[in-house]
Amino acid sequence: MSKTRPEWSEEAIRHADDLLALRRDFHRHPELSHQERRTAEIIAERLHAAKLEVRTGVGGTGVVGVLHGDRPGRTVAWRADIDALPLTELLEAPFASGTPGVMHACGHDGHTAVGITLAEILAARRAELPGTAVFLFQPAEEVLGGARPMIEAGALENPHVEEIYGLHFTTQQRVGQVQVRPGPSMASADAFTVEVRGTGGHGAMPHLSIDPITAAANILLGMQSLVSREIPAQETAVLTVGQIVAGTKGNILPDRAVMRGTIRAFDAGVRDHLITRLGAFVSHVAQAYRAEAEMRLDGGSCPAVVNPAPESAFVRECASRELGDEAVTEGRVVMASDDMSLFLRERPGCYFRVGIGSASGAARPHHAPEFEMNEAGLPVGLRVGLAASWWKARRSRWATSTRSGAARWRGRSGPRAAARCSSRPTPAARPTRPASCGPRAMSSGDSTCW
Numbered sequence: 001m002s003k004t005r006p007e008w009s010e011e012a013i014r015h016a017d018d019l020l021a022l023r024r025d026f027h028r029h030p031e032l033s034h035q036e037r038r039t040a041e042i043i044a045e046r047l048h049a050a051k052l053e054v055r056t057g058v059g060g061t062g063v064v065g066v067l068h069g070d071r072p073g074r075t076v077a078w079r080a081d082i083d084a085l086p087l088t089e090l091l092e093a094p095f096a097s098g099t100p101g102v103m104h105a106c107g108h109d110g111h112t113a114v115g116i117t118l119a120e121i122l123a124a125r126r127a128e129l130p131g132t133a134v135f136l137f138q139p140a141e142e143v144l145g146g147a148r149p150m151i152e153a154g155a156l157e158n159p160h161v162e163e164i165y166g167l168h169f170t171t172q173q174r175v176g177q178v179q180v181r182p183g184p185s186m187a188s189a190d191a192f193t194v195e196v197r198g199t200g201g202h203g204a205m206p207h208l209s210i211d212p213i214t215a216a217a218n219i220l221l222g223m224q225s226l227v228s229r230e231i232p233a234q235e236t237a238v239l240t241v242g243q244i245v246a247g248t249k250g251n252i253l254p255d256r257a258v259m260r261g262t263i264r265a266f267d268a269g270v271r272d273h274l275i276t277r278l279g280a281f282v283s284h285v286a287q288a289y290r291a292e293a294e295m296r297l298d299g300g301s302c303p304a305v306v307n308p309a310p311e312s313a314f315v316r317e318c319a320s321r322e323l324g325d326e327a328v329t330e331g332r333v334v335m336a337s338d339d340m341s342l343f344l345r346e347r348p349g350c351y352f353r354v355g356i357g358s359a360s361g362a363a364r365p366h367h368a369p370e371f372e373m374n375e376a377g378l379p380v381g382l383r384v385g386l387a388a389s390w391w392k393a394r395r396s397r398w399a400t401s402t403r404s405g406a407a408r409w410r411g412r413s414g415p416r417a418a419a420r421c422s423s424r425p426t427p428a429a430r431p432t433r434p435a436s437c438g439p440r441a442m443s444s445g446d447s448t449c450w
């Protein structure tokens with residue numbers, strides 16, 4: 001088999017200027033989560049013009065485009081997230097954000113541009129296209145709040161999507177590099193709030209009050225032992241408090257202290273254990289200081305991104321054929337999260353990473369005001385997306401059985417974990433440890449974030 005498919009590289013070259021212009025237009029006009037109205041309008045216009053069936057307002061500002069090929073085949077979805085972040089851009093460029101305080105600092109402008117271009121190229125080949133291609137443009141990934149409403153609104157039905165694919169650009173890899181990681185790839189996320197209640201009073205007479213700040217401080221210091229003493233060393237998890245709010249003045253004891261944070265993990269058992277134990281821990285430590293405390297989940301939750309093995313192997317093969325074997329690696333797991341995981345819990349598929357790092361290797365982090373995409377990575381992502389969408393739609397040798405891998409991984413991060421996303425936890429089972437989620441997968445040196 002040849003290493004390259006010239007038609008996809010030619011298509012990418014042919015569409016390169018438009019792809020770039022599209023990305024820059026979205027970059028110039030970023031929109032926050034759940035507010036992606038202009039972005040959604042442009043997506044819908046372009047898909048209409050390409051003669052796709054278009055549904056708008058799917059789960060909020062989501063857009064779904066359906067492209068029926070003229071030949072029989074599978075129904076395969078491509079997902080792109082479309083929202084921006086509350087940041088003020090530091091990059092000076094003609095296409096820099098024109099909206100103060102809002103910026104595409106995660107590459108979703110590129111995801112959106114690639115998704116549209118992918119749809120347009122496949123639409124132009126409709127007569128040869130096997131199967132049905134479904135394009136899901138998802139809002140609100142940055143608050144982990146877009147995938148669930150789209151699924152609930154039926155984005156994966158009519159037509160019934162059989163598999164789903166997508167990419168995330170990363171500055172942590174150079175242009176030309178693709179990472180396809182089977183199994184756990186990105187962590188689960190659970191945002192939480194701890195509220196500590198005491199009684200307020202004079203700072204000089206704490207014995208007449210119940211000090212919630214001292215209780216909160218001890219909860220904060222002690223909670224790390226949940227990771228270090230209760231999670232098996234072969235596993236990994238992160239427990240972070242990023243916000244503490246209490247009090248008004250140095251000599252006044254408040255009656256309330258609030259901490260907000262996030263739990264990250266890969267294994268569903270580890271995730272359940274930390275959620276359950278953190279709730280019990282804050283309550284008991286607060287009692288030791290005569291205060292009361294409770295932990296609640298805030299939404300902003302999703303399970304780990306887990307790529308079934310057969311679909312990962314398929315994408316890896318597509319990327320290798322397009323770019324050469326040396327361009328494709330497994331990459332590392334990352335502790336960041338993405339609600340693509342919810343789509344992957346519903347259908348088998350693969351979420352892979354495509355490099356947009358600089359040639360010098362000096363990476364600017366995602367979610368930073370100086371984030372900068374190396375735009376030469378755009379056509380690379382497009383080519384892999386084209387290859388994956390085209391070949392998977394055929395009932396060919398690429399249409400591999402998904403049962404074993406998908407079922408195996410779905411059992412780990414499935415409905416039980418999902419049920420915890422918006423409700424109080426129930427007593428958890430002891431953490432379990434899948435062989436492929438252990439230390440082999442772990443690295444402390446990966447700083448990719450989204």
Ligand SMILES: [Zn+2]
Pocket residue numbers: 105106142366367449450
């Ligand atoms: Zn992000």
Ligand SMILES: [Zn+2]
Pocket residue numbers: 106107108141168450
């Ligand atoms: Zn992102």
